[in-house]
Amino acid sequence: MWEKKPLLLIALATAAILVGTTITMVLPFAWVNTETDRIASVTPYTPLQQEGRDIYIREGCNNCHTQTIRPLVTEVLRYGDYSKSGEFVYDRPFLWGSKRTGPDLARIGGKYPDAWHYKHMDSPRSMVPKSNMYDYAWLRKSTLDPVMSERKMKVLGFPYTQEQLAQLKGKNELDAVVAYLQKLGSDIAWRKAAEVTIVGELKNPYPDTAHRSMEEWEVIYSEHCAACHGGHLEGEIGPHLDGANYTDEELFSLIFNGIPDGGMPAFSSLGTNKVWKITNFVKYYVQGEDHP
Amino acid sequence: MEKPVYNTDIVRSFVHWSLLWGLVAILVGVIVSLQMVEPDLNFPPYLTFGRLRPIHTNAGIYGWGVGVIFATFIYMVQRLCKTPLWSNKLAKFQLWFFNATIIASAITLLLGYTTSKEYHEMEWPIDVMVVILWVVFAVNILMTILKRQEEQMYISLWYMMAALVGVAILYLVNAAALPVSLFKSYSAYAGTNDANVHWWFGHNAVAMALTAPPLAMFYYFLPKTTGVPIYSHRLSIIAFWSLIFMYLWTGAHHLLWTPVPDWVQTLAMAFSVMLIAPSWGSVFNGYLSMNGQWHQMKENYLVKFLIIGLTFYGLQTLQGPMQAIRSFSAFIHYTDWVPAHIHMGTMGWVSMISYASIYYLVPRIYGRELYSVPLANMHFWLTLVGQLVWSISLWVAGVLQAGMWNATNSDGSLTYTFMETMVEMYPYWWARAAGGFIFFLGIIIFIYNLFMTVRKGKDVVAPIVTAAGRN
Amino acid sequence: MDWAAILYLGVTFGLFAIFVAIVIHTCRDKHKETGEAPKYTMLEDD
Numbered sequence: 001m002w003e004k005k006p007l008l009l010i011a012l013a014t015a016a017i018l019v020g021t022t023i024t025m026v027l028p029f030a031w032v033n034t035e036t037d038r039i040a041s042v043t044p045y046t047p048l049q050q051e052g053r054d055i056y057i058r059e060g061c062n063n064c065h066t067q068t069i070r071p072l073v074t075e076v077l078r079y080g081d082y083s084k085s086g087e088f089v090y091d092r093p094f095l096w097g098s099k100r101t102g103p104d105l106a107r108i109g110g111k112y113p114d115a116w117h118y119k120h121m122d123s124p125r126s127m128v129p130k131s132n133m134y135d136y137a138w139l140r141k142s143t144l145d146p147v148m149s150e151r152k153m154k155v156l157g158f159p160y161t162q163e164q165l166a167q168l169k170g171k172n173e174l175d176a177v178v179a180y181l182q183k184l185g186s187d188i189a190w191r192k193a194a195e196v197t198i199v200g201e202l203k204n205p206y207p208d209t210a211h212r213s214m215e216e217w218e219v220i221y222s223e224h225c226a227a228c229h230g231g232h233l234e235g236e237i238g239p240h241l242d243g244a245n246y247t248d249e250e251l252f253s254l255i256f257n258g259i260p261d262g263g264m265p266a267f268s269s270l271g272t273n274k275v276w277k278i279t280n281f282v283k284y285y286v287q288g289e290d291h292p
Numbered sequence: 293m294e295k296p297v298y299n300t301d302i303v304r305s306f307v308h309w310s311l312l313w314g315l316v317a318i319l320v321g322v323i324v325s326l327q328m329v330e331p332d333l334n335f336p337p338y339l340t341f342g343r344l345r346p347i348h349t350n351a352g353i354y355g356w357g358v359g360v361i362f363a364t365f366i367y368m369v370q371r372l373c374k375t376p377l378w379s380n381k382l383a384k385f386q387l388w389f390f391n392a393t394i395i396a397s398a399i400t401l402l403l404g405y406t407t408s409k410e411y412h413e414m415e416w417p418i419d420v421m422v423v424i425l426w427v428v429f430a431v432n433i434l435m436t437i438l439k440r441q442e443e444q445m446y447i448s449l450w451y452m453m454a455a456l457v458g459v460a461i462l463y464l465v466n467a468a469a470l471p472v473s474l475f476k477s478y479s480a481y482a483g484t485n486d487a488n489v490h491w492w493f494g495h496n497a498v499a500m501a502l503t504a505p506p507l508a509m510f511y512y513f514l515p516k517t518t519g520v521p522i523y524s525h526r527l528s529i530i531a532f533w534s535l536i537f538m539y540l541w542t543g544a545h546h547l548l549w550t551p552v553p554d555w556v557q558t559l560a561m562a563f564s565v566m567l568i569a570p571s572w573g574s575v576f577n578g579y580l581s582m583n584g585q586w587h588q589m590k591e592n593y594l595v596k597f598l599i600i601g602l603t604f605y606g607l608q609t610l611q612g613p614m615q616a617i618r619s620f621s622a623f624i625h626y627t628d629w630v631p632a633h634i635h636m637g638t639m640g641w642v643s644m645i646s647y648a649s650i651y652y653l654v655p656r657i658y659g660r661e662l663y664s665v666p667l668a669n670m671h672f673w674l675t676l677v678g679q680l681v682w683s684i685s686l687w688v689a690g691v692l693q694a695g696m697w698n699a700t701n702s703d704g705s706l707t708y709t710f711m712e713t714m715v716e717m718y719p720y721w722w723a724r725a726a727g728g729f730i731f732f733l734g735i736i737i738f739i740y741n742l743f744m745t746v747r748k749g750k751d752v753v754a755p756i757v758t759a760a761g762r763n
Numbered sequence: 764m765d766w767a768a769i770l771y772l773g774v775t776f777g778l779f780a781i782f783v784a785i786v787i788h789t790c791r792d793k794h795k796e797t798g799e800a801p802k803y804t805m806l807e808d809d
């Protein structure tokens with residue numbers, strides 16, 4: 001039969017290849033990105049956000065960061081609500097990635113205030129000393145091109161206004177990246193839904209040990225809070241903290257749930273024990289007395 | 293019958309250039325592995341991890357992998373068909389166009405012109421170049437097969453033909469894009485669809501560029517080296533049809549637990565597991581061909597490369613299906629386990645078989661004996677040790693990382709923050725860089741050995757010279 | 764069973780039948796000599 005007929009062999013091989021192709025690659029178009037997937041609150045990117053996305057692609061951020069959260073317990077705890085198909089309908093190309101050298105960014109939008117991102121992008125290691133993400137401060141030096149941006153929006157078929165294009169003038173590439181990051185995953189209101197309620201009475205497990213374990217607690221504080229509130233609670237991106245202003249319970253709840261609209265992240269994923277340690281550190285820290 | 297005059301010059305040129313791109317790929321591999329442990333080795337805007345990693349992967353697959361495919365296919369097709377290459381002019385064009393494409397890819401990727409789709413990062417003008425290149429190559433090989441003087445079609449020809457069609461279909465479909473300018477385009481597919489199309493491409497690029505062609509080489513160079521035929525040609529045929537049929541169903545095993553429809557994932561999982569059969573069909577065929585010849589494992593450096601390469605293929609095709617199972621994927625997907633899998637395939641299987649093929653070719657296309665067998669043995673050991681250090685350190689790292697990502701406290705909260713898990717990776721990443729460096733030393737010795745073969749090697753006796761067909 | 768399940772089963776069996784046909788075609792005794800011939804011719808001097 002085909003053993004001595006190359007053209008027949010090629011035709012049959014092509015047919016063999018096309019069966020799986022048709023079923024697993026062509027057929028799914030009938031289900032994916034159709035009305036059933038659609039999520040009303042998901043909107044296309046604005047010119048500024050799309051520019052940021054293109055810079056994200058240009059710099060290959062996807063080589064270290066994924067953008068899809070799987071419906072697995074620990075993954076949802078760490079990164080937020082799992083990803084839905086309808087959230088990606090405006091993504092050309094998709095940016096799910098394949099390797100998490102850095103954390104997933106699918107729901108980074110709204111996790112931090114803009115100021116945090118600027119500081120982090122300028123020099124990640126100034127905030128997270130052991131990070132292997134390199135500085136992107138140099139993105140500040142390049143400006144955006146409204147003409148090109150308009151062409152992109154037309155090709156993508158996204159709505160835009162002349163005002164939005166005009167606003168691109170005077171913005172730099174880093175502004176665009178931050179705008180893009182803040183949009184990621186925030187089209188659906190998942191943060192409110194994810195808020196963990198603490199059951200039972202709050203009870204400080206470390207009363208009166210205030211000054212003994214401060215060293216240990218400080219380490220935890222430095223890792224999670226210092227980037228925004230400063231090494232001595234003096235405030236930077238977040239406000240100056242003074243433990244005297246709160247009761248134990250107030251402070252604990254503040255840290256545990258964060259202030260989602262104010263740029264203060266929730267720390268419930270650290271667990272109650274660590275949050276209590278931080279609470280006590282903030283509560284009893286007196287500058288100049290405990291630690292030089 | 294008059295001996296046909298085979299085109300050997302073009303094989304030489306492809307060997308030279310693929311060696312150069314292989315060297316570049318591996319060197320950049322070492323550089324990115326160091327950037328992961330020492331971020332100060334980033335030099336923006338061009339020499340950052342984000343831009344260099346795609347250069348590493350594309351130079352590896354397209355420069356090294358495909359370069360060797362060009363060299364060996366052109367060599368094999370002429371001999372298996374007992375006829376000279378259909379068009380020498382076209383082959384010459386292919387050589388220069390190949391290099392132009394690789395250079396254009398490297399430059400545009402450094403400049404940040406990228407689609408971000410893995411192994412398909414190059415922007416659309418380069419896609420056009422790739423298509424021209426592949427058509428020219430495919431036409432030349434197919435025409436040579438059509439006017440062959442040998443009626444029989446050996447299994448290597450089958451795999452070659454499948455690869456020619458396969459790569460063409462995959463590349464074209466995944467390349468569909470809406471251009472904005474010369475260096476910027478947007479995928480024709482969006483979101484979940486784009487992901488599914490892309491990994492249909494991605495996984496089958498592995499099938500059609502990193503599995504079928506090395507199998508064609510293995511099936512050709514092993515019998516040629518040992519002097520005894522393969523165990524069963526008919527087994528190789530059954531494995532052939534099953535392999536090319538089943539591979540195409542499995543793309544979504546890269547997308548388990550993502551928003552891709554569940555049934556697509558389930559099919560991918562099932563077919564991945566079934567793929568063990570045709571893969572191991574070839575592995576058994578290879579091992580059984582060694583019946584009575586195992587002593588050559590000790591005596592013949594070529595056999596060492598081929599059989600250990602095949603062994604890596606066997607391990608790869610057991611590990612791959614395991615990773616394609618949902619529960620296992622939940623654990624290791626996104627971790628450092630996956631690069632360990634990849635590099636067992638690329639450094640172990642693809643590179644070892646390519647090394648063996650080139651060791652076989654160079655003495656014949658130059659009519660010289662290999663300059664130094666001890667150096668070739670040393671190359672073998674550096675390659676083997678380098679690859680094992682690379683992969684083993686990252687398997688351990690991957691399991692550790694996955695364990696830490698998933699660890700929870702008794703109150704249901706996470707035990708480790710992301711950074712607490714990441715700092716644990718540094719020692720393993722250092723070990724990986726060291727493994728890569730050992731592997732790199734191997735290819736340096738390889739190139740030196742080949743260079744000296746051409747410069748100083750002893751001329752060999754008549755039969756091999758005719759094989760080289762120089763005149 | 765709904766039509767989708769029947770189709771699904773039908774396709775599965777159809778594919779399996781093709782596979783069996785290929786195996787039988789390749790392995791039948793008559794085919795032994797021609798099937799194995801290429802592995803010897805490829806070893807001829809080139």
Ligand code: HEM
Binds near residue numbers: 101642729732
């Ligand atoms: C000295 C040898 C090599 C070294 C040191 C090396 C190093 C690396 C590193 C550091 C990465 C990035 C992994 C990550 O992001 O976590 C990588 C990725 C990759 N390398 Fe290599 N590599 C080597 C050889 C090769 C060869 C010979 C090939 C191909 C023929 C290859 C193909 C790839 C591919 C396909 C990826 C992408 C992995 C992914 O998508 O997750 N590598 N390599």
Ligand code: HEM
Binds near residue numbers: 609621642
């Ligand atoms: C039966 C055969 C195989 C199966 C079922 C298989 C399965 C898989 C799976 C499930 C993944 C995804 C891992 C993850 O991200 O969680 C993967 C990745 C990969 N495999 Fe295999 N594998 C097979 C053989 C091979 C071979 C022979 C090679 C040759 C080099 C190879 C190269 C790769 C590469 C390059 C990737 C990385 C893709 C990426 O994420 O960038 N695989 N494989």
